[in-house]
Amino acid sequence: MVCEVGLDSGFLKGDGATCLGVSSAEMDQMAVSSSAYQPEDDEFDRNCPRICGVCGDKATGFHFNAMTCEGCKGFFRRSMKKKANFTCPFNGNCSITKDNRRHCQACRLKRCQDIGMMKEFILTDEEVQRKKEMILKRKEEEAVKEAKKPKLSEEQEKLIALLVDAHHKTFDTSYSYLSQFRPPVRDESKMEESEQSTSTDASQNLCSADSFGFDSFTASFPEGCNLSIDMSELPKLDFSIFGMIQDGTNSPMRSEKLPMLPHLADLVSYSIQKVVYFAKAIPGFRELLADDQIALLKSSAIEIIMLRSNESFSVEDMSWKCGNDEFKYDINDVTKAGHSLELLEPLIKFQVGLKNLNLHEAEHVLLMAICILSPDRPGVQNRVQVERIQDGLSETLQSYIRAKHPPPGNRLLYPKMIQKLTDLRSLSEEHSKQFQSLTFNPDCNTHLTPLVLEVFSNDVDQ
Numbered sequence: 001m002v003c004e005v006g007l008d009s010g011f012l013k014g015d016g017a018t019c020l021g022v023s024s025a026e027m028d029q030m031a032v033s034s035s036a037y038q039p040e041d042d043e044f045d046r047n048c049p050r051i052c053g054v055c056g057d058k059a060t061g062f063h064f065n066a067m068t069c070e071g072c073k074g075f076f077r078r079s080m081k082k083k084a085n086f087t088c089p090f091n092g093n094c095s096i097t098k099d100n101r102r103h104c105q106a107c108r109l110k111r112c113q114d115i116g117m118m119k120e121f122i123l124t125d126e127e128v129q130r131k132k133e134m135i136l137k138r139k140e141e142e143a144v145k146e147a148k149k150p151k152l153s154e155e156q157e158k159l160i161a162l163l164v165d166a167h168h169k170t171f172d173t174s175y176s177y178l179s180q181f182r183p184p185v186r187d188e189s190k191m192e193e194s195e196q197s198t199s200t201d202a203s204q205n206l207c208s209a210d211s212f213g214f215d216s217f218t219a220s221f222p223e224g225c226n227l228s229i230d231m232s233e234l235p236k237l238d239f240s241i242f243g244m245i246q247d248g249t250n251s252p253m254r255s256e257k258l259p260m261l262p263h264l265a266d267l268v269s270y271s272i273q274k275v276v277y278f279a280k281a282i283p284g285f286r287e288l289l290a291d292d293q294i295a296l297l298k299s300s301a302i303e304i305i306m307l308r309s310n311e312s313f314s315v316e317d318m319s320w321k322c323g324n325d326e327f328k329y330d331i332n333d334v335t336k337a338g339h340s341l342e343l344l345e346p347l348i349k350f351q352v353g354l355k356n357l358n359l360h361e362a363e364h365v366l367l368m369a370i371c372i373l374s375p376d377r378p379g380v381q382n383r384v385q386v387e388r389i390q391d392g393l394s395e396t397l398q399s400y401i402r403a404k405h406p407p408p409g410n411r412l413l414y415p416k417m418i419q420k421l422t423d424l425r426s427l428s429e430e431h432s433k434q435f436q437s438l439t440f441n442p443d444c445n446t447h448l449t450p451l452v453l454e455v456f457s458n459d460v461d462q
């Protein structure tokens with residue numbers, strides 16, 4: 001009947017020891033409150049019968065060091081306060097039940113003491129008052145602490161949920177789409193054969209607007225906007241990532257020597273379309289001028305592809321792992337797609353640095369959105385409008401880090417993330433340089449451009 005668990009000396013001293021998982025603060029509250037039993041507290045149910053150790057009535061919790069009912073609690077307190085001295089009219093051995101507990105006060109009190117009830121647990125009126133004040137003060141302090149805790153606004157929570165959702169819809173971590181592309185070829189002697197066997201089918205597949213829905217991007221712009229020139233530049237942008245390389249003599253290599261190019265060019269084309277979808281999901285993006293949307297996408301697409309590829313990047317073997325070994329790309333593979341080390345070395349360094357930040361998914365998607373909504377991109381007309389969207393994203397990111405990213409990872413995390421955006425600009429600039437060079441070389445240009453033009457010409461009336 002009696003719960004003896006945890007009623008140790010530690011508890012008596014009030015040094016914070018707990019009984020049955022009840023904190024000392026709660027114990028304090030019990031000593032004061034007359035209704036200490038908390039029905040939501042399962043600990044009681046599991047570990048102690050909720051039965052009065054004195055009379056067998058339903059107990060309401062621990063009172064003066066024992067599990068008792070309200071009646072026996074009051075009886076014990078009153079008896080102690082008036083220093084009562086009861087005598088048993090019978091033989092001093094009455095059994096106390098719920099119904100007869102009033103009959104013999106002496107035996108009831110003896111029972112109280114037998115089960116461990118102690119007068120030391122009875123507080124004086126002053127002590128009760130002091131405890132009440134202490135509890136109140138503690139509650140107030142907790143409320144202040146809670147109010148001071150950095151929180152995300154409802155709007156910020158919504159924004160994050162929306163971006164995470166958009167990212168999930170545009171970043172397929174199964175990478176199953178890779179098998180739809182022209183296959184990766186790592187041995188250049190096999191390249192010609194591979195090109196012949198796959199280029200027609202795969203290229204047609206990729207250039208079909210239906211397969212990736214790129215037409216829905218152009219369709220989303222207001223009617224009357226002349227997008228043909230701008231949109232036609234997007235494929236070039238895409239293609240140029242992998243579309244050129246400089247050897248020692250400053251003349252681009254011929255694409256025959258770039259066996260990985262078709263596959264990775266397909267991958268980048270695909271990724272650009274996903275970036276476009278993601279951008280469109282950013283609140284406010286679609287309200288921008290169509291020209292500004294295109295300007296932002298044109299300059300950020302490469303940077304976002306680099307950012308999002310970090311998800312598959314593995315620091316252990318410095319490669320992008322997108323499934324089995326066939327779709328695992330290391331620096332050597334990407335070189336075979338026409339990248340120069342001038343771009344690749346800092347890119348790998350960037351990937352490692354970004355990986356080491358251990359960003360939460362929310363931070364990852366916010367960083368991508370902030371990157372896209374950069375008001376200082378060339379060709380942006382309404383910079384104020386872009387800046388306003390970016391400011392909201394930046395504030396959300398900072399709030400998120402304060403509220404959700406625990407130390408030590410949160411230390412200087414925001415400035416470190418912004419530094420990554422600066423790194424991306426350098427990477428993008430390096431790419432741009434190579435692209436310039438490519439367009440000046442008609443041999444390489446004509447050799448490589450048809451692939452890219454093929455990808456997008458169906459979408460654009462030229």
Ligand SMILES: [Zn+2]
Pocket residue numbers: 052053054055056057068069070071072073
């Ligand atoms: Zn009782």
Ligand SMILES: [Zn+2]
Pocket residue numbers: 088089090091092093094104105106107108
């Ligand atoms: Zn008695």
